Amino acid sequence: MNTLSNAALTTSIPIPTREGRLSRPEAVPPWKNPTQLERPSYLLSFPFSLSTEVANNPWMEDLPGDRRCPNFKRACVQFLELYRYLAGEALVYILPTPQTAALQDQVYTANLGIVLAHVAGRNTVIISNFTSEPRRGETQVGVEFFQQMGYNIWVSPTKFEGEAELKHLYDNVYAGGYGIRSERESYEWMEKNFDMQVVKLRLTDPYLYHLDCLVFPITKESTIVCTELLEPNEIAELEKFTNIIDVSVDEAYSGICNSVRMPKVVLNSSHLYDLKPGTEDYQREIQKNRKLEDIASKFALEVSYINLSEYHKSGALLSCMVMHLNRQAYQIALTD
Numbered sequence: 001m002n003t004l005s006n007a008a009l010t011t012s013i014p015i016p017t018r019e020g021r022l023s024r025p026e027a028v029p030p031w032k033n034p035t036q037l038e039r040p041s042y043l044l045s046f047p048f049s050l051s052t053e054v055a056n057n058p059w060m061e062d063l064p065g066d067r068r069c070p071n072f073k074r075a076c077v078q079f080l081e082l083y084r085y086l087a088g089e090a091l092v093y094i095l096p097t098p099q100t101a102a103l104q105d106q107v108y109t110a111n112l113g114i115v116l117a118h119v120a121g122r123n124t125v126i127i128s129n130f131t132s133e134p135r136r137g138e139t140q141v142g143v144e145f146f147q148q149m150g151y152n153i154w155v156s157p158t159k160f161e162g163e164a165e166l167k168h169l170y171d172n173v174y175a176g177g178y179g180i181r182s183e184r185e186s187y188e189w190m191e192k193n194f195d196m197q198v199v200k201l202r203l204t205d206p207y208l209y210h211l212d213c214l215v216f217p218i219t220k221e222s223t224i225v226c227t228e229l230l231e232p233n234e235i236a237e238l239e240k241f242t243n244i245i246d247v248s249v250d251e252a253y254s255g256i257c258n259s260v261r262m263p264k265v266v267l268n269s270s271h272l273y274d275l276k277p278g279t280e281d282y283q284r285e286i287q288k289n290r291k292l293e294d295i296a297s298k299f300a301l302e303v304s305y306i307n308l309s310e311y312h313k314s315g316a317l318l319s320c321m322v323m324h325l326n327r328q329a330y331q332i333a334l335t336d
Helices: 058-062 072-087 138-148 184-194 232-239 249-253 280-297
Strands: 041-044 091-094 113-115 124-127 152-155 166-170 173-178 197-202 215-217 222-225 243-246 265-269 302-306
Touching: 041 072, 072 091, 072 265, 072 302, 124 138, 124 184, 138 152, 166 215, 173 184, 173 215, 184 197, 197 232, 222 232, 232 243, 249 280, 265 280, 280 302
Parallel strands: 041 091, 124 152, 173 197, 222 243, 265 302
Antiparallel strands: 113 124, 166 173, 215 222
16 A cells, blocks of 8 residues: 655645635644634533522522423523534534532533633633532533643632623723622732733622623624623723723613624513513513614624523523633624
C-alpha cells in the first residue's frame, strides 16, 4: 500500500474562496475549542436527570407536589425544540449526564459556570460553587467536561452560580448579581485574577434569585434592566457602561430578561397558548411579549418564542437552559 509522507499531507493545491482569491488549507485548525470559533456556540444538557423532588426556590415551593411533577415526554419535546432552534445557527454541545448522582437541575447549564471570552487565548472557564444543595454535584461535572475540552479551569472559592449571575456587557466588563445565590466576594476575586471589571448588583427579591431575571444585554451597547428592584447607586454605576432599557417588575416576573440573543433573533420562553384568554396570567404574558418585541425591533431584531412550560415547574425559564461558550451572537452590527 502506498503511503504519503507528513510533508505530502500538508501540501495541497490552493482552493479558491467565495471572493475568488486563492486560500491555502491550514495544516493546523485555527481553533481548538468552541470559544475560539467564529460562530455562536452554546452548552445545553438534555433533561435525563430532571426532577422537582427538592423544592429549592420559591416558585417550586408555591406549587403543590402533584402539580410540580414534570411531564417527561413533554419536557423532552420542549428541550428538543430549543436545541433545534439554536443548532440551526450555532454549534451546540450537550453536557453528559452522570448516572451516579441525582442532579435534578443539571439541565439548567447557565448556572454551571462562565466562559471568560475576554481572557487571552479564549480558553478560560470559571466553574460554579453552588449555594443550592441539590446542585453542588454539578461542579465536578463541569470540571470534567471542560478538562476534556482543554480549557483552563477555575472553581470560584466563594459562592457563585454561573453566567446566570454574571452577564457579559462587552470587552472585560460584566454585571454580577449577589446577595441570594452568589457572593460579592466572588466578583472581587475575579477582578483580581482575570483583569475584568464587574458592576455588582444586589438582588433582594427571592423569586428573582439570579441576575438573568433582572438583566439582559440585548446588544453590546444596551441592556434590558428591571431597575425598580436594584439599588439606585448600583444602577448609576451600571449606566456608566451600558444604555439601560427599563422594564417593569411584572415584566421581569414574566421572564422578559430571561432571554438569549442569537445573531438576528432574541429567543424567549412563552406559554401563551397554554393560557386561557382573558385571564390575568394571559394578559401579563401578552404584555411581556409585546414589550420585548417593541424593544427588539429598535435594534432590527426579531423575537422567537419557545414553550418551556415543563421547566417552569423548576422555577426556570429559557436563559437558565443555555450556557454561552462564546459571544459571537453579539458580533453582528445592528441598528442602534
